[in-house]
Amino acid sequence: MNISTQPGLLRNRSFLLVWMSGLTVMLGFSMFFLSVSWFIVDVLEQPAVLGIVLMSVSIPRVVMMIYGGILADKVRKSLIMFVTNMMQVFVMIAMITLYINDWLQISSLIVIALVFGFLDAFFFPAVSSMIPIIVRDEELQRANSLFQGSTELMFIIGPLIAGLLLTIGDFTLTFSAAALLIFISTVLVFPRFIGDPVPGKRTDGGSAVEDLKEGLAYVWNSSLHRTGTLTIVIINLFMIGPLIISFPILVGALGGTPFELSLLEGGLASGTFLASIVLVAWNIKHGRGRLVFVSLLVSFLLFFIFSQVTTLPLLVLLTALTGFMAMFVYLPTVTMVQEKTDKDKLGRVMSIITLAASGFEPIAFGLISLLVAAALPIQTVLTFTSITGLVLGTVLVWRSPAFRRLN
Known part of the structure; x- marks a missing residue:
């Protein structure tokens, strides 16, 4: 992909797809986290363990973040985003199945949170290093601001939508809506749609530590x-x-x-x-x-x-x-x-x-x-x-x- 020949930001198909993918996945995440938090407090009645579940998301994200960046320099970035999002969809389906059968407990929620945090550690380095590749340098400030600001907005809108869905339905509805949004995000970053370059093969044979x-x-x-x-x-x-x-x-x-x-x-x-x-x-x-x-x-x-x-x-x-x-x-x-x-x-x-x-x-x-x-x-x-x-x-x-x- 030749950045210098890319169209303006809002006519850049690759950026628009990545942006829309970021919006839908963040909306899905924010709905998921509010729903899980309320499920722990209201259904399981164990508010004291809410912090443990939230820490289960952040710890693997922090631990694996650097390796996620190493992988993003070696593997096509859209492929990383596509695979991690698809795996999160599978996790959501598993959680819905557990909930429907009354098997969703703190132990399973901690495992789910650990997996989500692990996958986030690969998704975010990929998307943040993708944007400079698919937009021109003179539009990078706008692209970052647009992406960051709109995804911040999703963390305001998502809990409101989740609260509304919990009012008219149950957790099956909110979990399913979150899963659907993450699936839409997965489709949007299908590598053929984005068209980002495949990183050249390394000849130095460096290890992950190197x-x-x-x-x-x-x-x-x-x-x-x-x-x-x-x-x-x-x-x-x-x-x-x-x-x-x-x-x-x-x-x-x-x-x-x-x-x-x-x-x-x-x-x-x-x-x-x-x-x-x-x-x-x-x-x-x-x-x-x-x-x-x-x-x-x-x-x-x-x-x-x-x-x-x-x-x-x-x-x-x-x-x-x-x-x-x-x-x-x-x-x-x-x-x-x-x-x-x-x-x-x-x-x-x-x-x-x-x-x-x-x-x-x-x-x-x-x-x-x-x-x-x-x-x-x-x-x-x-x-x-x-x-x-x-x-x-x-x-x-x-x-x-x-x-x-x-x-």
């Missing part, structure tokens, strides 16, 4: 890649992770309701979605390094203010603003990394970036939980994390003059 070392060295030896990765680690470990886990704790401490909890979660999703739309319209080409650093520091300042506030409407507003600024850190950084990465290393590099974006959130969840369990008020904990993130961000800005000058 490929991993090469990918890590490639990131560490590049100022852009190293600084971009550290930026994403800082914002996820010290802001996004603590922010997400603080919502139920904070609402509980303030004597709030589940509706108010949904307002905080919706505020974060709305802020990230709006930022993605702005970045689609504003196709930034100059001063992106400076924009990333300014957004990083501003987001931590907003997060610090969030840690001092006890009024719910203001908390929702600050959550939305923080999410908005965080996307101005994440999306331009990802785009610059994609633009400056050799095509034969895109899978490994994007798996490292994805790991930096999602792998550190569970660490933040654990650290915040430990501090709260030690009887520290949640707002004190958030104050500490926001100040730590702001200090580390300032040091990174100071030590990275080359990144500041990037366009």
